[in-house]
Amino acid sequence: MITQEQQKEIQQKFRDRMDEDQLLNCMRCGFCLPSCPTYIESGFKESHSPRGRIALMKAVVDGVIEPDEDVERSLDLCLGCRACEAVCPPGVQYGHLLEEARDIIQQSKKKKQSLPVKVIRKAVFEELFPHQNRMRALTGLIGFYQRSGLQKAAHATGALKLLPKNLSSMEKVLPNIPKWKEMKQRPEHLMPKAEVKKRVAFFTGCLMDTMFMETNDATMKLLQLAGCEIVIPQDQVCCGALHGHGGEKEMAKDLARRNIKAFEDLHADYIITNAGGCGAYLIDYGHLLKDDPEWAERAAAFSSKIKDISAILVELGFHKRKLSLPEQVVTYQDSCHLRNVMKTSSAPRLLLDAIENVEFREMKEADHCCGSAGIYNIVESEMSMQILDHKMEHAKATHATTIVTANPGCLLQMKLGIERAGLSGKVRAVHIADLLIEAIGEKVPV
Structure with missing residues (x-):
């Protein structure tokens, strides 16, 4: 509750x-409405x-309303x-406005939060995500749970x-976690x-080099094969x-500085x-640190070099190589931030379309969010699952066996969607790097 x-x-903040x-740049035209999942799923609530x-x-x-629980919600x-x-x-930068507003609310509430929330x-x-060794330890415990027989029990x-x-459904779709020793090497x-x-x-x-380490290995192998x-x-x-x-913007800035360095x-x-x-x-570090005289220029230089694996593979002509898979129908679900922030949408499709024996079928509203959004599918489960179930209706309509x-x-969200739709064993979800490794006939690790 906000006092x-x-x-x-x-x-005041x-x-x-x-x-x-940016607030004034919004013309209230409504072009954003059809693209907003929460507007649609809430029954067109303004x-x-x-x-x-x-x-x-x-x-x-403007002081017209109080920043109460309804605003926060x-x-x-x-x-x-x-x-x-x-x-x-x-071109309103809505994402920047949202982050700033969330940070203001979170920092203002911080002193009076309950002890469990603070902990x-x-x-x-502070104690987990900034420390990769602790991420390895935590995911290593999940791996032990999978391999020891505890999961079966x-x-x-x-x-x-x-x-x-x-959450119980998510447990079923977790990838096989590598051993702690493998994550260290x-x-x-x-x-x-x-x-x-x-x-x-x-x-x-952090998660990619622990829970999804095999995909990282596939990515590095692709880069090597492409001449990097x-x-x-x-x-x-x-x-x-x-x-x-x-709502922890100062911590984000600290991590950004460490990565830039x-x-x-x-x-x-x-x-x-x-x-x-x-x-x-990463590509937004230039904005994140724009008001820091020591880091602004360095952040902008860092951001200018960020590129997705699919984009560099296309730039280096990887899609012109012999790529082949057993006959199947494939569809693609856009990563919102890859498409909307990094402006990368055609490169993944070009790579998929280049694979022999694969029929690529565009999914309706593939550019709409799947409902994962970081930890959104945990903290806002009802809305997330509502969005996911509609996403799976579009996925099923393609008759794809690979998403x-x-x-x-x-x-993970698409794997969860497959589970919820009763399609386990009939449809799989896969990262594009792993599919391309299959298509090139290579094996990981590097």
């Missing part, structure tokens, strides 16, 4: 920190649209997919029924397996997206990512 004292503090030019949320932010700045329910930005005629937020934002005894339905420098065309740095990510020398700085950290989206002297042509959510936040995506959260 009157907190409301006054929030209102809205006046001081919100970009009024306060759950980008236009409506901007109006609420502006009303708080509207902002919390937003997926942050930024699809509205792609269709906005004046959980501190554990996640949990399924056999029905213990998972004690969990909320979506990561490469730092790799030479290409062809003529050197580019020198690239690889952003490994790869450097992988060991002092890189979490991209900070979870912090920035969760880790990558800036590597003389790389590009910094490659294979997770749309991470890539979008491809380019972000770990989207991948």
